[in-house]
Amino acid sequence: MKKKTKETVIIGIGLVVLSLLLHYAHYLIFKDAHHTLIFLFADIAFIPMEVFFTTLIIDRLLEKREKNHFLEKLNMMIGLFYTEIGRAILTEFVKGDENIGELINSNICASNWDDNSCKKLKNEIKNRKFNLNITKINIDTIKNILSKNRDFLMNLIINENIHEHEEFTDMLMALLHVKEEIEARYCDKIQPFELDHLASDMAIAYKYLALEWCEYMNYLNKNYPRLFVRALIDNPFDDRDKKEKDKIYLVK
Structure with a gap:
């Protein structure tokens, strides 16, 4: 006993x-x-x-009150992650996604979100095969972002609240793996097969980032409309000119 x-x-x-x-x-x-x-x-x-x-x-x-409080804290940490590094890394990954039109034609750039549209989009992302053309990605940029924010990532991983969110934890682990692989393989004499391996690891991290970004956008839309508008303008999947997006979204 x-x-x-x-x-x-x-x-x-x-x-x-x-x-x-x-x-x-x-x-x-x-x-x-x-x-x-x-x-x-x-x-x-x-x-x-x-x-x-x-x-x-x-x-x-x-219990319900405590759960709501926990989810609020969790979403705040996820928001901090995307503000600090997530959006920047997503922007780099999108550059290497030659089939990005598949996502753009979904509602990933939609100005109106709800639970149903978010659920539909997440299912599309889960079923989508993510491939990256690594030659279009600035690996040094990703390396610098991850290296500079190593302590931030580690603090998120050891946070007990994050452990309750398995997909977000998996995403953090995927990003740390990308960081380790870049540091171990990326150099002037990198072999083609090593670049393919890096592209595969980045594609896994890219998928996790897209999934969590979708959920985060839905959370902002329901709870913080002004922050949601800013997130729409900074949407890494929307390659329209920033001035054009300002005219569309700032009227909200």
Whole structure:
């Protein structure tokens, strides 16, 4: 038996024994077994109702509140990630995506988002085969971004809140793997097969980044409309001129 479980059993037995002793003391003082038994069985009869209110209603309300608070903190960290490095890396990956039209023709550049459109887009991203032309990607830029923000990435990974979000954790691990592969392989004498390996690793990270970016945009749309407009203007998948996007989105 685990130590924590053993302690819980001991405490439970102790409380039951204490309750019986107090009822016995009540009988000794007042010499009234009839009313003592009435109070005892009344207390026992109330237990199911008490469990219902405390466990099924109050605890669930508190759990829901705690979960909402946790999700808010988690989304704030995800937003910080995309603000600091995620959007910049996505921008580089998009340059090497020769089939980017497949995503642009979806609603990844849509000005209006909702849960259904976000879910549909995420399914499209999950089923899409991501390939990158690494010759169009500035590997040095990605290397510098990841190296400069190494501590930031590590702090995110060891954060317990992040562990509850498996896809985001997988994305962070994929980016760290890309960083390690670039540092180990990328040099003036890099071989073609090594470039292919790097492109494959980047494609995996690219897919994770696109998935989480989609979810993040939906979160902004529902909770922070002004930040959502800014995110639309900085959308790494939208290659229209920034002035053009300003005219379209800043009127919102």
